[in-house]
Amino acid sequence: xxxxxxxxxxNVQEYILALAEDKKWQAGQRLPTELELVTQFRLSRNTVxxxxxxxxxxxxxxxxxxxxxFYVGQNGKESKKHFLIGVIMSQDNYIYTDIIRAAxxxxxxAGYHLLLGTSSLSLPKNKRDKNGDxxxxxxxxxxxxxxxxxxxxxxxxxxxGTPYVLMNWTSEDPQTPFIAPNDVAAxxxxxxxxxxxxxxxxxxxxxxxxxxxxxxxxGLCNAAEAAGETIDPSLxxxxxxxxxxxxxxxxYTVTRELIALDKSRPTAIFYFNDEAASMGYIAAREAGLxxxxxxxxxxxxxxxxxxxxxxxxxxxxxxxAKIGEMAARLLLDMINNPxxxxxxxxxxxxxxxERGSVRNLE
Numbered sequence: 001x002x003x004x005x006x007x008x009x010x011n012v013q014e015y016i017l018a019l020a021e022d023k024k025w026q027a028g029q030r031l032p033t034e035l036e037l038v039t040q041f042r043l044s045r046n047t048v049x050x051x052x053x054x055x056x057x058x059x060x061x062x063x064x065x066x067x068x069x070f071y072v073g074q075n076g077k078e079s080k081k082h083f084l085i086g087v088i089m090s091q092d093n094y095i096y097t098d099i100i101r102a103a104x105x106x107x108x109x110a111g112y113h114l115l116l117g118t119s120s121l122s123l124p125k126n127k128r129d130k131n132g133d134x135x136x137x138x139x140x141x142x143x144x145x146x147x148x149x150x151x152x153x154x155x156x157x158x159x160x161g162t163p164y165v166l167m168n169w170t171s172e173d174p175q176t177p178f179i180a181p182n183d184v185a186a187x188x189x190x191x192x193x194x195x196x197x198x199x200x201x202x203x204x205x206x207x208x209x210x211x212x213x214x215x216x217x218x219g220l221c222n223a224a225e226a227a228g229e230t231i232d233p234s235l236x237x238x239x240x241x242x243x244x245x246x247x248x249x250x251x252y253t254v255t256r257e258l259i260a261l262d263k264s265r266p267t268a269i270f271y272f273n274d275e276a277a278s279m280g281y282i283a284a285r286e287a288g289l290x291x292x293x294x295x296x297x298x299x300x301x302x303x304x305x306x307x308x309x310x311x312x313x314x315x316x317x318x319x320x321a322k323i324g325e326m327a328a329r330l331l332l333d334m335i336n337n338p339x340x341x342x343x344x345x346x347x348x349x350x351x352x353x354e355r356g357s358v359r360n361l362e
Contacts, residue, residue: 008043009206012051015041020071027111028336031061031069070111073362082137085331088117088153089167092243093302094275095320098146098169102324103142110332112139140331144166146210151319163334165327169211175343178332179327181211182347186316187219190270193352195227199268199296200362203235205280206248206272207256213272213290215301220270223256233267244275251276255283259295267361268296273314274305280308293358302353319348 016031022028032040037048052069055061061071085107090095104114116137141164143150143159154176155241157164166178194202204220206213217236224231225231237254241247251271277299281291289295291311299306299315306313326346333341 001067007053009047009054012043012048013055013140014043016051016055025071028332029071030109030111031071033068074083082139083113084115084138085112085175085328086115086117086138086141087143088141088150090146093236094303095168095318098320099324099327102321105329106325106328112332113295124194134305140164140335142327142331143169146150147171147342162336163331165331165334167323167327169291170215170347174345175301177330177343177345179323179344179346180331181212181319181323181350182214183350184219184222185347186300186350187216187221187270188223188318189219189222189350189352191223191227194270194296194298194358195223195359199205199233200229201264201266201268202231202239203258203266203269204231205251205269205276206271208238208240210272216270216272219298248275248279251279252283255280256287256335259287259289266295268298268358271299272298274299274303274313277315278305278309281313286317292357296358298352298358301352304354306353309357314355314357315353316350317353318350322348 007321009141014067019025020029021307034048035054036053037043038045050065052061056069059297060072061070078279085103085139087100087103095335098176100116104161107114140162143154143164143166145151154164158175161362163198164177166176166180168180170178171186181219202220202224206217218237221231235258237258239247239250241250255269257268269277269280271280277297280297284295284297286292291297296314299313301320302315303318306315330341330344334343
């Protein structure tokens, strides 16, 4: 009987290893559940667990409580992973809820959890308990390099061999992977959209030194130049802000200033995001103007705010979910296949969501 029992659990072991070879499993591949193996082999749960324990002791699989068993991979490095991903992003960027949610849908099934921070001070380091054992560390990072100190962070991560992917941001370095909107092309599409509707005095409100905002303005100006026109420099209003509250307050003030230009005021304002546009709505109404009859407005992000204002805001679709999902997939590939994974750089287009805040002047 003991020999028969040994044969049974050996059969389970051999099946799992053959399946890994046949399906060309990558490191981190989830195994069939205990219940699935019990049903397939018509064995007791104890026998299946014995097989999994033996594979784990041989370093061929690893198990995580509440998540199941996972294949180590032929390089045997999987057991060194900590299954934590660091996410560092700007504190006030409201689009990151959707980005992180999409990333979690990819990372959680692979056994990973996210650690969130808002600055380089949040960078996780090895923590040791009372016995001196390392209790946690990170296997990779999803980053938004919104301030200069993040450049040093990326340099340090690269020197350490820790993989990272930029989200919502681009880099001219061909070795830096990023997933981002095509902000320049988005700005160009805004100009063409407004220009074909008769708008010639187009204003822009954004954040100086913030790459997505700078690139949207660049696209706006590029398209104007291609059409033989220019964006009046006096209608470009960009400032530096420490918080989103500062930015929103200035969006209100700038809109009032643009309205006060009276006959030389813009016919349309392009706000770099929907939060700023929502403050423009307040400023316009307090000045007695009607949107879009007296002033047209267009935002960016297609956030919940764009439908909370009246009339609903014409805006651009930010590919939030696509960025989160693809950044997570790329980071997993960099972690599991460091020797073969290339530093991909991807830009997503942003479609205009037409609602009721832009008037056709022609």
